[in-house]
Structure formats: structure tokens, C-alpha cells
Amino acid sequence: MMLLFLIGFASSQRLKQRCNVGFSFYESIQQNSKPLDRKCSHDVKAICTKNISVSYISMPPFTDGNIFGLKNWSGAFLTQIVSAALSQCCGNCLNITFNKLEFRSQLTETITKLNSDIIYPMFTQGAPNRINFSQSPLIIPLVKLSTAMLITELNIPPTLFAVNIFHAICSVWPLFGVSIMLAFTAGVVMWFSDTWYNKVQLPRSFIPGSFEGFWWAFVTMTTVGYGDVAPKGAIAKLIAMFWILCGITITSFIVAALTNAVFVIKNQYIASVNSGNIGLLNNHIFEKVLLRKGNTKQYPMETIEELVYSTKNQIIDGFLVDSYTAKMYLQEQMKSRENKLFVRDVIYDLDQSYYGVAIYDVYLNDLINNYIIHHKDDINDFINNLLNNLPDLSDTMIQSNLLFTTQSGWDV
Secondary structure: OHHHHHHHHHHHHHHOOOOOOOOOOOOOHHHHHHHHHOOOOHHHHHHHOOEEEEEEEOOOOOOOOOOOOOOOOOOOHHHHHHHHHHHHHHHHHOEEEEEEEOOHHHHHOHHHHHOOOEEEEEEEEOOHHHOOOOOOOEEEEEEEEEEEEEEEEOOOOHHHHHHHHHHHHHOOHHHHHHHHHHHHHHHHHHHHHHOOOOOOOOOOOHHHHHHHHHHHHHHHOOOOOOOOOOOOOHHHHHHHHHHHHHHHHHHHHHHHHHHHHHHHHHHOOOOEOOEOEEEEEOOOHHHHHHHOOOOOEEEEEOOHHHHHHHHHOOOOOEEEEEHHHHHHHOHHHHHOOOOOEEEEEEEEEEEEEEEEEEEOOHHHHHHHHHHHHHOHHHHHHHHHHHHHOOOOHHHHOOOOOOOOOOOOOOOO
């Protein structure tokens, strides 16, 4: 029985369609398109001579509207990887029909699945090594989605901002009042304990003496004083040491309260993934998943230009895009002083999200999966190098802890 099993297994593996030509994947689009001149591979002729149907939506930079061909090779991530795998294995007998769909929901419709061998881009989550390769369709994760960028425009009305800041400062008046009362109390205690030893600096008369003590206590809250008034007696010096510690603490409370008041007002004018009206690209499900974790109202739009325009005209508070899209299509807008765009926040994905391809043909499943396994590192290097050659968006990033900046809407 064991012998029969081994013979059957070996036969099934022999009959399994495999691409036996040398696999390769290049960073150059021209190099990846060269295998189309190669003669048809007989090892996978059953696959290569059939009409392979590919359904997709345009979602740059992962896919685009270009169709596959020797003179028209797509540079989009997923399209290039799939096209490279098929052309490497099939050569010049490859026959692909591309069916461009308008909406992401069409990718999962029954009629699309029945009439398609390959569908992309498909969103998936989870570790790649946990994929069940026996399931149909097989979703092969190709492009890892690690971060998304919240991009907005800082355009605070100067007059309104100044008024709000003034009201915020006034709201902490109780802390100022308590500080003055404590300083006056410390000054009176200092005058009473040191006036017998320091008659010149702390006169015995209550009004001038207590005022000099108050002056000393007030300037000692933030510094060690100016030296015009200093304790002479031992008890007064001990009191001074205790008051210095109290003064440092009181000053810290005041600074913290003022800082918090200013940033509360500032953040009212800046978008957040936890609130507000946030735009995103229509078919980009990764950004939608991230926004579901907050309390924002989503505004799907078709193009980056539409998102930028809507942000600039305050139709939305900002927009969220994955890091690939941001680096590929937002360089010029981020450099423009007119747009005043900046990266408000970087959102990190903790769910291991990917864009990949769904394969419904069992032989294509095996063929493309083998290709991806052989060239996983090359494909990752291709995507990383492509993005690393672009300028870093953080060069124009306004740090969230800056209040006044040349891009803040203030004319300075």
C-alpha cells in the first residue's frame, strides 16, 4: 500500500504543471518584459496556450490602467509581479485578457470569480506563513502595508487663534492666584523670621518689610533671586531652602497648565484619525480598516488631486494614504508652499496587512506561488529600492510639538 501511495504521489507531482525555465525578477521593467520574446514553454503549455483572464481595479501604485504587452509593460507593483511571473514561464504564447473593473466590490462578485483566473488587488491580513495553500482561491500576499500617513494643512486663522489662546491662558487664573498668595505668605514668614538679623534688607515696619519679603519670594520661585534680598539668620535660611523647592514645583505647574492650554487650542484646528472629516482613496481598503478604529467620518475620493483640493478648501480636515501612495504621488504637493501640506501623524499597522492576488486556477496557483517563493527577496528589494530612491516626506514634516511655523498660516 505504501508503494502504491508513493507511485501515485510521484505521478501527481510529475503531471503537475510547473515552470521549469530559469526564474528571474529584475528591478528594471525592460528586463522583466524580455521573456515575452522567448519561445513558448512546453512544460506549462496547457496554461500558456489558454486565455488567462485577469480582473483588476486601478489602484496606483499597486495597479494601474495599463494592459499587459511587450510594448506596454506596467510599472505598477502587483501588475508587474504577476506579469513577470507569467511571461517568465510562458514566453511568446502568453495570452492574457485584462478586465478592468470600476469598484472594489466587483472583485468579490460571483460572476467575476467565475470568469477570472486571477483577481487583484486583494486585501488580506495575517502572517504569510499561515496561509492554507489547499484553499481556493489562494490569496498570495505580495506587498506588506506597514504604515499610513495622515496628511493635512495647517491653516489657523491668526486672529481667532490669538483670541482662543488668550481665553485659554485666562482659564488658568486660579493657579496664578494661588501662586501669588503662597509667595506673599512666604514673604511675610521670611520677613518675620529674619527682620531682627537683616534690618537693612527687611525693614521692621510691616508694610515695607513684608513687601520686600514678597519680592524675594516671588523672584525665588523661578531663580535663586537677584541678590538684593538674602536671608541672614539660620532659621530664615532653612525657610528659604524649603521655599525654593516649593517655588520650583509651583512654576512647573504653571508652565504645564499654560502648555496644555495652548496645545488644546492648537489641536482643535488639526485633523486626527480619532475625530473629524478624513478623506481617503476610494478603493484603498487598508486606510478604511485603520480609520474604523477611530471615530472619523470617511470621505472616499477618486484621486490624490481631489484629496489635496478638498483639504486645501477645507471640505475635509485631512486625508489618510498608505506610505507607498504618499511617497509616489505627493512629492510635488508636499514641496509646494501654496498647499501648506504636512504629515500630521504616521499610523502603524499591527495586523500584518497585505495587498496580494487571488488565483482561481489550480495550475496558475502553483505556478505563480512557486515564482513568488523563489523571488520573494528580489520583489521586496524592488519595492523598497523604488521607494528609497524618492525623497523622504519627513523633510517637509512639521513636528506636532511646534506651535509657530512658516507653514502655520501666521505671517511672520
